[in-house]
Amino acid sequence: MSAVAERLSLPRAEWPPPDQAALDLAVAPDDDLLGDGGSAAELRPDTLVALIQGYGQWLAFLLRIEELDPNEQPGDRPTMARLAAFRRDNKARGLEPTTRRQMLIHLRAMLRHLVPGRDWGFITRPNGVPLKRAIPGRPREFRIRDVSEVLRLVRKLHRDALIGADGPERRRDLRDAALIGMLLTRAPRVGSIVHMDMTWHILPGEGGSWSVRFPPQHTKNHHSLSYPLDGEVSAMLNDYLVEARSSFPSAGRSDHLWMGMKGPLTKQGLQRIMRRRTSEWFGEAHGPHICRKWLRAAAARVSPELAIDTAVVMGHTVQTALDAYTEASGLHAALRYGDQTEERRAQIGSRRERLVRDRVDRWLER
Template identity: 55%
Template sequence: MTGLPSIRSIRREAWPLTDRMALERALTPDDDGSGECGQAAHIRPATLESYMQTYGQWLDFLARTEALDEAEGPGERVTPARVAAWRREGKLRGLAPTSRRQRLANLGAILRLLVPDRNWSFVIRPGNRSLKRAIRGGPKPFIVRDVAEVLVHVQKLHRQGLAAADGPERWRALRDAALLALWLTRAPRVGSLVPMTMDRHIALGPDGIWTLRFPGEHTKNGRMLDYPLDAERSTMLTDYLEHARARFPKAGATGLLWMGMKGPMTREGFQQIAKRRTLAWFGKANGPHAFRKWFRATAARRSPELAMDAADIMGHTAEVSVQDYSEASGLHAALRHGDHLAERRARHAGRAERAFAAERARWEEGDQ
């Protein structure tokens, strides 16, 4: 729509040398207490990965605008004028205000790690205003869909993949069906899916049921998640592995689980799958995070207790779990009260109708 190239993130190993050295310094433990390194020691791996992804997008912007000078250090190349141009490009692309604010917050966060002795307030407080005031946005409409509703489309996609002739369309359909079914029933984060491997993160039981294993470094709360799929989702994953994965180009050169036409799937690739399929099914593109919301909302509607289990699977804290439980309990209490009122109205309405019919009969008898 904007005519701009798609957003790309330069990987850490391709950063300029000065930036890589600054990051290594931030990651090196501060053993001597000098304070010259170790600024990233307290950052969770998933959070740091998010910061690096944004910084890779920033470097790509500089490269595309011919402003990336590898002789400069990160503190020199980040100027108010360049950051303002990056903000304007984000708006021109049509990025949501929340996305534009998050990009600036992430950029400011990683700059504090790379160049801790400089004030980066012009990044996170443009015009000396908070990001919410500087980049305003109204409430974003969002439709919460029931998992069962979306699964109908996923099941149809799976059947279409099995029926299709061998080729890229069949491979993509089987891959997307397995992936989307996994999102709907276990709601893993994209950051957990990217590094999944054949030998470490999935295991097939003798009953044909697959177990997913996410180590702590790949989960939101740093705790290992280990859970089985059900029979239908296991079948979808098996069909992807047996009929699609090995046929993707470069599949034989890696042990990573999720493959695309250009090699292992990236964060951007997962985003595109979710948006492409939901746009075709519902007329509105939703990213992977929407599946996590649908998963949690559906669990809460099924039973308040399931809200606790869903929050635990999604890696939320105990506080968030209690909040989800409370909201679900309140919702169910309101629904039960509404059902009770409806029953009482129906019951009293029936009595009133019978009384009115009897009175009308008496009136008709009197007229006669």
């Protein structure tokens, strides 16, 4: 395979001059507050990095098919024929449907900044078809884990770390217990967790308790979010802060709450932690987002109304919270019916046992 064929995303420094110039304008800050800054200037750093990488994938594709004209304007590149070839190429490379859809979404989003004022909606509606219909997903097996079951494993991880010998493994175990405990009981998003620092995001309370708060720029829906941590998780967080965090490399040079062995914990690092722990515990790896599903399912088992509260704590929109309520109502009804069925079976079983016992007693009395 040639070096050109291996390029999956073209770095920004290697973009054609028209594309680089358009991006420079898009990210230009509004220093004089006259409203002439670029539309991408206010994007979160992580979002901008994702869009640049996604647009680099588009340019790398054009380079592979030898249609990357260095003098062509960014707005002239996405023709219907090229976009169709881009979709076919991504499918031929074996990319998951979700990844293929996300690449088109990122391309559309970046073009809105590079070439503002034009309608780029056709990129995510090929031939007028919604993207999820044009690139349907594959059915995936999903097993609901009882949150209390997972928490028992987290407690054991925490207890074993407290009595273990000091060293990197103990520090990681204390961190992972506090981190996964927070994910299981409050389910913050990955993008919110990696931004947490020691001064703003956590607040000490009475009796060793802790509260967490996220500003709008650190939530997906751009709404501030705050809540107290569970008492047990507060204790785990306190043990991590007192006995582990300061011993991580770079901890003294960073204000980030969650530390890794090479510096502040990243999204990729958090993914690896969760996948490694769930693989050890259940024989199947899950990313941190699974905790949001498990927590919502646990709430639905208790009450549909609790599913709405859980959705709000997770930072979902009102519509998503209502969808969670509808879903939970059906699940709760099914669970309630199942419980009633089991209770009925138990009652029938008890009557049969009494009938048999009465028959035996009568036989013995003869």
